[in-house]
Amino acid sequence: xxxxxxxxxxxxxxxxxxxxxxxxxxxxxxxxxxxxxxxxxxxxxxxxxxxxxxxxxxxxxxxxxxxxxxxxxxxxxxxxxxxxxxxxxxxxxxxxxxxxxxxxxxxxxxxxxxxxxxxxxxxxxxxxxxxxxxxxxxxxxxxxxxxxxxxxxxxxxxxxxxxxxxxxxxxxxxxxxxxxxxxxxxxxxxxxxxxxxxxxxxxxxxxxxxxxxxxxxxxxxxxxxxxxxxxxxxxxxxxxxxxxxxxxxxxxxxxxxxxxxxxxxxxxxxxxxx
Amino acid sequence: xxxxxxxxxxxxxxxxxxxxxxxxxxxxxxxxxxxxxxxxxxxxxxxxxxxxxxxxxxxxxxxxxxxxxxxxxxxxxxxxxxxxxxxxxxxxxxxxxxxxxxxxxxxxxxxxxxxxxxxxxxxxxxxxxxxxxxxxxxxxxxxxxxxxxxxxxxxxxxxxxxxxxxxxxxxxxxxxxxxxxxxxxxxxxxxxxxxxxxxxxxxxxxxxxxxxxxxxxxxxxxxxxxxxxxxxxxxxxxxxxxxxxxxxxxxxxxxxxxxxxxxxxxxxxxxxxxxxxxxxxxxxxxxxxxxxxxxxxxxxxxxxxxxxxxxxxxxxxxxxxxxxxxxxxxxxxxxxxxxxxxxxxxxxxxxxxx
Ligand SMILES: Nc1ncnc2c1ncn2[C@@H]1O[C@H](COP(=O)(O)OP(=O)(O)OP(=O)(O)O)[C@@H](O)[C@H]1O
Ligand SMILES: [Mg+2]
Numbered sequence: 200x201x202x203x204x205x206x207x208x209x210x211x212x213x214x215x216x217x218x219x220x221x222x223x224x225x226x227x228x229x230x231x232x233x234x235x236x237x238x239x240x241x242x243x244x245x246x247x248x249x250x251x252x253x254x255x256x257x258x259x260x261x262x263x264x265x266x267x268x269x270x271x272x273x274x275x276x277x278x279x280x281x282x283x284x285x286x287x288x289x290x291x292x293x294x295x296x297x298x299x300x301x302x303x304x305x306x307x308x309x310x311x312x313x314x315x316x317x318x319x320x321x322x323x324x325x326x327x328x329x330x331x332x333x334x335x336x337x338x339x340x341x342x343x344x345x346x347x348x349x350x351x352x353x354x355x356x357x358x359x360x361x362x363x364x365x366x367x368x369x370x371x372x373x374x375x376x377x378x379x380x381x382x383x384x385x386x387x388x389x390x391x392x393x394x395x396x397x398x399x400x401x402x403x404x405x406x407x408x409x410x411x412x413x414x415x416x417x418x419x420x421x422x423x424x425x426x427x428x429x430x431x432x433x434x435x436x437x438x439x440x441x442x443x444x445x446x447x448x449x450x451x452x453x454x455x456x457x458x459x460x461x462x463x464x465x466x467x468x469x470x471x472x473x
Numbered sequence: 474x475x476x477x478x479x480x481x482x483x484x485x486x487x488x489x490x491x492x493x494x495x496x497x498x499x500x501x502x503x504x505x506x507x508x509x510x511x512x513x514x515x516x517x518x519x520x521x522x523x524x525x526x527x528x529x530x531x532x533x534x535x536x537x538x539x540x541x542x543x544x545x546x547x548x549x550x551x552x553x554x555x556x557x558x559x560x561x562x563x564x565x566x567x568x569x570x571x572x573x574x575x576x577x578x579x580x581x582x583x584x585x586x587x588x589x590x591x592x593x594x595x596x597x598x599x600x601x602x603x604x605x606x607x608x609x610x611x612x613x614x615x616x617x618x619x620x621x622x623x624x625x626x627x628x629x630x631x632x633x634x635x636x637x638x639x640x641x642x643x644x645x646x647x648x649x650x651x652x653x654x655x656x657x658x659x660x661x662x663x664x665x666x667x668x669x670x671x672x673x674x675x676x677x678x679x680x681x682x683x684x685x686x687x688x689x690x691x692x693x694x695x696x697x698x699x700x701x702x703x704x705x706x707x708x709x710x711x712x713x714x715x716x717x718x719x720x721x722x723x724x725x726x727x728x729x730x731x732x733x734x735x736x737x738x739x740x741x742x743x744x745x746x747x748x749x750x751x752x753x754x755x756x757x758x759x760x761x762x763x764x765x766x767x768x769x770x771x772x773x774x775x776x777x778x779x780x781x782x783x784x785x786x787x788x789x790x791x792x793x794x795x796x797x798x799x800x801x802x803x804x805x806x807x808x809x810x811x812x813x814x815x816x817x818x819x820x821x822x823x824x825x826x827x
Binding site: 372375378379380381382394 | 524525548629
């Protein structure tokens with residue numbers, strides 16, 4: 200005989216579903232509003248709109264500050280991603296596979312940028328760069344290199360975290376089997392370890408890019424003439440005017456991030472990394 | 474193929490001795506089973522042979538070749554883990570080809586040998602599958618093909634069957650044996666399952682606390698265990714407590730003196746071991762008693778029907794005595810009931826002092 204379903208059994212999924220939808224709406228509504236506003240016709244943002252237009256997108260594209268900002272942001276994002284992967288993977292391997300005194304301390308320091316408020320980290324980085332410039336005469340603050348360095352630092356913890364998670368969960372015996380079958384350590388890494396941690400690698404790269412692409416607080420201290428990132432360009436613009444241009448730029452920014460996510464997910468199911 | 478020699482092999486982990494001055498000589502093409510309880514150092518020994526663990530002292534030889542300090546990728550061994558450890562991102566054929574690729578075998582030859590190895594384990598039809606699309610038994614066979622495809626000097630198997638169900642285990646076990654004989658592979662097989670060891674191995678090395686207690690053919694070890702530990706671990710035995718009472722004489726707690734035929738190589742002398750199938754029951758003195766017949770009186774406590782045999786559990790002055798009587802329609806021995814006092818008899822030569 201089939202047991203009679205209890206009330207709680209049925210109402211629980213219902214409550215969960217409602218909550219999930221509410222949370223989802225809360226996440227999506229602001230984004231949707233920005234996208235909606237970017238099509239408003241009037242220069243003064245008012246509801247309901249008098250009509251719709253694509254002019255703001257053209258206007259934004261024609262403003263050098265936004266075009267250059269987008270370009271800078273893309274370049275910095277790519278460099279930060281590359282640096283974060285190139286240093287984060289060895290760091291994760293070392294942290295996950297070796298035991299040494301101070302390991303826990305290094306782990307916390309690596310995860311520091313996730314916890315320290317962006318403004319504080321930005322100030323600290325800025326001061327550090329100025330001090331080294333005074334000491335060595337080497338300018339890093341307000342250069343493209345310095346900006347990339349700062350962004351790499353905030354991206355690195357993500358790679359380390361996500362790759363470490365994969366390493367901890369992976370089957371070490373596959374590596375041992377490969378070694379017994381005749382694979383040297385480097386071959387074992389390329390043919391067995393790397394494929395096994397690929398989900399963490401892809402997700403780490405993606406997060407590195409996105410974190411860099413949207414960073415505002417640290418960039419505030421690091422940008423200089425000619426190296427203004429897109430979020431900084433937006434802030435600068437907002438100081439003087441609020442019109443749908445800014446909504447168009449923001450929507451474009453969201454579109455870039457979404458595109459990166461969707462493309463990555465196509466080649467690689469992101470949910471596997473978590 | 475080559476012989477394998479272990480000389481005074483030792484390994485400690487954090488001050489605890491895991492493998493303790495272990496010596497072993499294996500012939501070429503021999504199938505040897507390491508049998509022992511959990512934690513006795515079987516896997517550690519196997520890992521040292523494979524090069525995955527470094528011994529603290531001692532030597533490992535493959536034939537004349539000293540491999541003690543060689544990294545795993547220079548030893549030419551084949552290894553199958555309990556969990557198979559297949560490469561999840563490679564197909565069945567890719568997994569099997571791996572060892573050949575590492576040996577820079579040509580493409581055509583690789584393909585041919587992969588095909589043959591897969592045929593040997595009857596997996597050729599699934600060559601393009603990924604490991605996650607295979608059943609446990611199929612994965613096991615791929616792991617085996619992967620380990621033998623490059624003709625290793627030593628095939629090392631760490632409980633390769635324990636993840637399979639009983640029926641499949643018996644099947645793969647005999648397949649493994651056939652393969653090992655056809656290819657003349659020197660094989661070390663780690664298990665804690667005595668049936669597995671007995672039915673598959675040329676010789677068994679019974680391990681306890683990092684040492685080999687006894688090594689020999691299954692029937693040798695079964696019939697003549699060297700120590701109490703071996704007798705307890707392999708098969709079922711009755712252990713009668715008492716003390717030695719002159720050569721070939723053993724005194725039970727009751728004062729009765731029994732004869733015995735053998736003394737274990739590592740006997741302590743306080744236990745007499747008799748296998749349940751070597752004991753005959755009768756009412757009164759046994760009818761056709763051989764010359765060296767030893768008899769005791771005991772009370773039937775339990776009668777258990779076990780299909781092909783009946784198990785009697787007797788009480789012999791506080792000691793449990795188990796007797797197995799084969800069921801069959803050729804001769805019908807007497808049946809005994811609970812509470813009855815019976816005579817249990819065996820030949821002195823089947824009793825072993827341990
Ligand atoms: N890498 C290691 N580090 C520390 N201790 C270890 C290591 N490998 C094995 N040991 C210890 O050595 C002892 C023997 O382990 P081993 O794996 O050889 O046992 P085993 O006979 O294979 O047992 P099982 O039948 O359970 O697999 C155990 O007490 C184990 O905890
Ligand atoms: Mg083991």
